[in-house]
Amino acid sequence: MKGKPLVSIVSAGMSRFGKREELYGRELFVEAASEAFKRCPNLNPREDIKAAFIGMMGESFEHQGHTGPTALNWIGLLPTQAFRTEGACGSSATAIRCGLFAILSGLADIALVGGVEKMTHRATAEVTEYLAMACDFPFEQWNGLTFPGLFAMVATAHMHKYGTTEEQMALVAVKNHHHGSMNPKAHMQKEVPLEKALSSRVIAWPLKLYDCSLISDGASCLILTKPELAKKFTDTPVHIIGSGQASDTIGLYERKDFTSLKAGKLAGREAYNMAGVNPSDINVAEVHDCFTIAEIVAYEDLGFCRPGKGGRFIEDGQSQIGGKIATCTSGGLKSKGHPVGATGTAQAYEVYLQLTEEAGKRQVGGAEIGLTHNVGGLGATGVVNIYSRE
C-alpha cells in the first residue's frame, strides 16, 4: 500500500546547466530560486521560508565556502537560517534529507533545499583534483586514484562478474543524450550515436569520453512544506512518500564487492519500505549516472532488474522513455550535466516536472510515481527518494 506523504514539493527551480561564463555560483542559485519563487506566487519567500539547506561539494572551485548564507544573501532571504550540506556528488540530496527533518521536526514549516556548483572556469585537471577530495586521501588519492579510475574498477569488475559489455555501457550514453536532446536546460542537447560513443577516446579503460558525465555549472532548488499546507501553494504538489540514506566505506579498498554500491542499495530499500511501493511501481527515475556503468549498477541496486542484468536492461530499451522505467529523462548527469552540488535537487526537479506533466517533449505519459537515486563519492553516500503525484 502506498505510504502517506512525508513532505510535499510545492515548487522547484533550476538554472540552465552548462558552461555559464562570467557568473558566480551564487548567481546561478538566484536563477534557480527565481524560477521556484515565480512558480509559486502564493509563497512570500522572505516571510514563509524558515530554513534553507544548500548542497555544495567543493569550496575550492570558487575559493568560496559558507554557501548557506552566501546563497540566502543573494536571493534576499536573510536572516533565515541557512546550512550547507556536503555529501560529495550527493550534497543536495542530503540537503533534501535535512529539509525533510526540519519540516517533520515542527520547527520549520517551509524549507528551501537546493544545491549549486560552479566548475567550468577551472581546468579539467583542477576539476578532477577537487572532485577527488570526495574519495579517500591517504589510501586512494595519494596513490593517484581519481573518480574515472575508481569507476573504471567498478566497470571491469562488472564486466568480469556478469559479462557486461562496453557497448551496453555506451548505450546508456546514447539513451541519456537522446533524452537530453529534448531538455532545453541540458548542458549537451544533442544525440550521440553508438559508434561515436564507442570510438571516443579512452579516459580510464573501459570508460571512454562518452561514458563520463559532464563538468557543468548549475544550480537547482525545491520548496518543501508539510503535506497539509501544500494546497495553499499549488494545485499540483508532488509528495515525497519514501526516503532513505546510508553510508559506505570512503575507500574502495575496504570493499568486498565492486559491482554494487551498497549505500545506494540500502537507501533504496529504506525508501521503498517507507513508500510502500515496489520497483515495478516506478514510472520515472533519475539515477546517478556519473559514469555509464554507474547507471547499470543503479538498475540492479534499485531492483529495476536482477543483479547482473543491468546490461540487458539498457539493451532491451527498458530504461528509455517508453520503456518499463523511464530513467534519466532529463538527460541525467551524462547529458543534462553534473554540477555536482546541484545534481541531487536537479534530479528531484526533473521528477517534479514529470509528475506535474511539465516535462515537454520528454514527458512520460501518466507518470505517477518517481524515484531519485543520488550517490556521493564512490557511493560512500547514497540517498534515494520516492515521489508521488496527488
Add this chain to the structure above:
Amino acid sequence: MKGKPLVSIVSAGMSRFGKREELYGRELFVEAASEAFKRCPNLNPREDIKAAFIGMMGESFEHQGHTGPTALNWIGLLPTQAFRTEGACGSSATAIRCGLFAILSGLADIALVGGVEKMTHRATAEVTEYLAMACDFPFEQWNGLTFPGLFAMVATAHMHKYGTTEEQMALVAVKNHHHGSMNPKAHMQKEVPLEKALSSRVIAWPLKLYDCSLISDGASCLILTKPELAKKFTDTPVHIIGSGQASDTIGLYERKDFTSLKAGKLAGREAYNMAGVNPSDINVAEVHDCFTIAEIVAYEDLGFCRPGKGGRFIEDGQSQIGGKIATCTSGGLKSKGHPVGATGTAQAYEVYLQLTEEAGKRQVGGAEIGLTHNVGGLGATGVVNIYSRE
C-alpha cells in the same frame, strides 16, 4: 518559566586540542567518539545511532571532503546515514541544529553530532587563506581581506563608537588563558599576563597576536536523544531547552553597523525565547572568542550587558569564573584552541562538563543553565543553544 527540553545530551567526547602531529582528522574524530561511547556504556553505538552530522569547515586542509562517511567509517558506524554540515567556524553548531531536527522529526531517536578540523600541518599563510573561504570572495578576499583584517574593522568600529580599549580586549585573552590553564585538553595551558598580551606583535591593528585564537587540531562530539529516552543512557542528562540560528550578509561591506554580529544576536533572541530564560539566568557560557573583540561583542549581542558595555563587563571581572556569567571556562577558542569545525560541539562539551560537574579545577559551583554561542565567518552564521541540567 523555563522551557521544556527539546533534546537531551546523554554523552559527549572531545579529543585533546593542539598540534596533533601524524594524525588525520578522522583519527582525532575517533578520539572524540571513543570518549563519548565510553561515557555511555548503555549505548550500543552501531545499533542505536540512527544519524550523524559532522561539521567541518575546509576540505583543503587535508585534501579530504566527504567527512560524514569518512568519520563514520573510522568509528565503526557504517552504514548509518552521515552528513557533513558546513557553516564556516560555526560548522558543528549547525550539526547540532541538524541533529535536533532529525530527532524531533521522529526519524532518528538517537543522533551523533560533532565536528573536526586538522589544521596545524599547514603553513600559517595557507591556513589563513583556507579560512578566508568563509568570507566573501569577489568583494573581500579578492581585495586581500582575511579574518584578522575583518575583525580588526569590528574592533576599530567598537573602539570608535564605544571607547573600547586595547587593554579591555587584552583582558579577554588574560581571562581565557587563565581558564585554559585549568583545562587539560586545551591547546595552550598557560597564563598570559596582561603586559605580554598588550606587547605582542600586531597582526591587524588593533589586534595583536594574543587577541587571536589558535590554529589547532581537534574533534568533538555529542550524543543526542529524545528527552524521554535520556534516562536510559545516563543519570545526568543535559537538556537543550532553547536553540536559535540566523544568517547575515556574507560580506562586511553590506552592513550598516560593524559593532554587533546580528546573526548571533537574532539566534540568541530565538534561543532565549524558546528556553524561557533571560541572560541573567545563565551561569556558564562558551562564546565565540575567535578574536578578543568578538567576545566583547558577544557579551553585548547576548544581553550579558548593554551595547557598548562589553569592555566594562570584562574589566569588572563579570565574565570570569566567580563572576556573574562565567564565560569561556574551557579557555575558549583563544586558549583551548580553534579547530574550526570542532568548535561548536566543543563548546557544548564544556557546558556539558560544567552542568554535570565534571569540569575539574575550572568547575563553576552550582551551574544550572549554560549557553553556547558559535558564529561562522564574520557572523554570517550565528547559532545559540541554551542548556539545562536535570
